Amino acid sequence: MTTSHEELLPGTRRALSHRVAVAQAEGRAPSLVAAVVRGGRVVWQGARSSVEGHEPDGDVQYRIGSLTKTFTAVLVLRLRDEGVLDLGDPLEKHLPGTGAGEATVAELLAHTAGLAAESPAPWWERTPGSLRPELSDVLGEHPLPHPVGRRFHYSNPGYTLLGALVEELRGAPWEQVLREEILEPLGLHRTSTRPRAPHAGGWAVHPWADALLPEPVEDLGRMAPAGQLWSTTGDLARFAVFLAEGDDRVLSAESVREMRTPAAPAEATDVADGVAYGLGMQIQHRGGRLLVGHSGSLPGFLANLTISVADDVAAVVLANCTSGPLLGAVGADLVRIVAEAEPRIPEPWRPMPEVDSEVLELAGQWYWGTHAFGLRVSADGLALGPLSGTGRRARFRPNGDGTWSGLEGYYAGELLRPVRREDGTLSHLDLGSFVFTRQPYDPEASVPGGVDAEGWRGSERA
Template sequence: MSHQVGHQTAAALLRRLAAEQAECRIPSIMAAVVRDGHIAWAAGRGRVGGEPPTTRTQYRLGSITKSVVAVAVMRLRDEGLLDLLDPIGKHLPGARFGEATVAQLLSHTSGLTAEPPTPWWERTPGVEAGELLARVGPGHVKHRPGRRFHYSNVGFALLGELVARLRGRPWLDVVRQEVLEPLGMSDTTARPRAPHASGYAVHPYADVLLPEPEHDAVAMAPAGQLWSTTADLARWAAFVAGDTRGVIDAATLEEMREPAIVDDGDAWSAGYGLGLQLTRYAGRRLAGHTGSMPGFLATVWADPADRVGVLFLANTTSGMSRTLLTDLLRILDEHEPSLPREWEPAEADADLLALTGVWHWGPTPYVLRLLPGRGLALEPARGGGRASRFVPQDDGTWLGLDGYYAGETLRVAADHLDVNTFVFTREPYDPGAPVPGGVETWRA
């Protein structure tokens, strides 16, 4: 089956990209749509070295680098070499602000200052990790750890050093061997290789360019050093959408995509997980990251619900619209919406079939349904309320996967369900079941 979009869809996508490049005066830009792990459409506008950019032209990723580093951190957690609740000082003894946890650094809730106490780090040569740790002190903690979202490039510099110390080799070697190579991202590097775009600032009132400097950020490199291509970033979009290729467990990736903090209050249109930015658009919950370095902008978003991703790479410091990628998603949905997955019948054990149907939490009816792999879903019959999915355990119980009962235990008895002490019965407050507090008689 072809993964390519149709001609009409491709024309509409290209029209939107061309408008972005022309109206925002971008020296060059590449964009792509990813479906089911494959590039369904890719196109470029502008020139790199006098030629149109291609899917192999490198651009700087900027802060998308943070997500790659975060995966290396989560691998350490999964191996038992750290706990997300560990204070960073446990692993970086030289840190003078060691109470912030690994999870808080990953989610930008550590309270650490946004930028390091050095000259503008994105435009000047970097300093070594030891010097950076010596410069950052208690005065650079701007908020109580855990209180609020405060984006911190410094925090990811520390996470890169954490990876290096626990693995005993540079963070870049770790992410290359453990993340990039297994995902087939061989054109993602720390410094540019040919062919690559040069970074430019575009004059706000004239059509002229200013070359932007590019240096090795050294200790700050985990915050934004990597360069990549459209082809490689498409593989990353597929990874974020769920194609992990064994780099991390699917459950760990799902944990990274969970909102740890909301960035815009009650609206909840933007937030942050563990190393992944989150946004909501037109019913979609997207995960990925933006990237910005002098001379470069990049963004990648992926929707695991239907395995779709969108991305762009551009060599301009600023001035792009904020809607390019969501517009590409809108065009895709209008022209070629994803087909629902085909329904197929599944086998079910008789003992599980007997559990399905209506149960009552007090007077409130719930419906229990079977899920693949002997899983269960318990949902209020009238919608809303405390809905959760459960997965079977070796001891005959079920573990809550999400919702109110995430992490809690469901036990099945002959005449009731026990969900973390809450008793569900076939009839409302069944007097024959061990309902805590006892059951009297229904009255007029």
């Protein structure tokens, strides 16, 4: 995100306030609090309450439910970045004897491990965690109702296993590791595993009457890494900045980008809705905008964190009711309101600080067979794309040895290698075995299958 400190315009602020007011009123939430982040800081806060004069602020804690999973995922990615584990490792390698050990760490993060959605009865969200003291109590006798790695199936027990993995490899409780490795470095002092005043009380709202029922607050025990945390809009705003930019004290920008990248095959209904899942983060396309983050719910509470990295806007929305306002839609609307009313102003164009003549030689028009492409050189690397219509696009970063690695799309991870003739002049580009030449089927280049010696011809010679 940028470092702009411009305030939002009055019309934008009113539109945000209106959206929150409608959500609280129509969703019949006892209270609802929201914040918008831009330029690395909170630029707007709003709240509505059923009790006049008691609107919550950015320091009031709400339970955030499954948003906890994103924190747990960060802890696992830290272990990967330190070389303690590989995302392709089977769980059995590090945490033996669970009965779900053939699933990999990545599959657990992406909810493709084949595990059940919930732990065996009684319903874990409304009962003490002491009822499930061991992992076997969380997983049950048949932990894998689906084939491992074959489908996305959201699983709370899967994140219990990831929390246990963190404890095993760190030699400390999940709560302690979380505090030392994420909360303290990022300054999330109002995020905790148990409520700290001031905090909201959790309520159920009768579906057919304007009446309330208090919800129990349970310590989730083993299930804590899947949904235990309490937090505030202020803390989650800081967490949103981290998930967009990274922070080398916790996790690099490259690793948080990996978390935001789809890692699970979507269900048919999700494909229709433009929804996917990364490594501990939900991903969706909404109104032409790519949004990432996570939702959360526990009896008495709803939570949502929505980020548009491209627009440099994030929204946090918290409510203290079991059901009611659709916070995912509210968060997406708050992002949209700001992004459309006050679009991000791009950084000014600047020339590269230095120009490498061999890299500059790669710029310009290239042909893969008869398909025309353009290759642009910038300080960020190379960008390849078709000159007309749709086609394969990708950015490339240098490897330091004259080759380049693809960063996205069809060419993600593929090697781009400039091929030179004996005299040092540039002949063609080899991109994952595809030959790109300066002319269509250039006879002077090593085109696979060769080029007909008679060259191009008209209809009379065809």
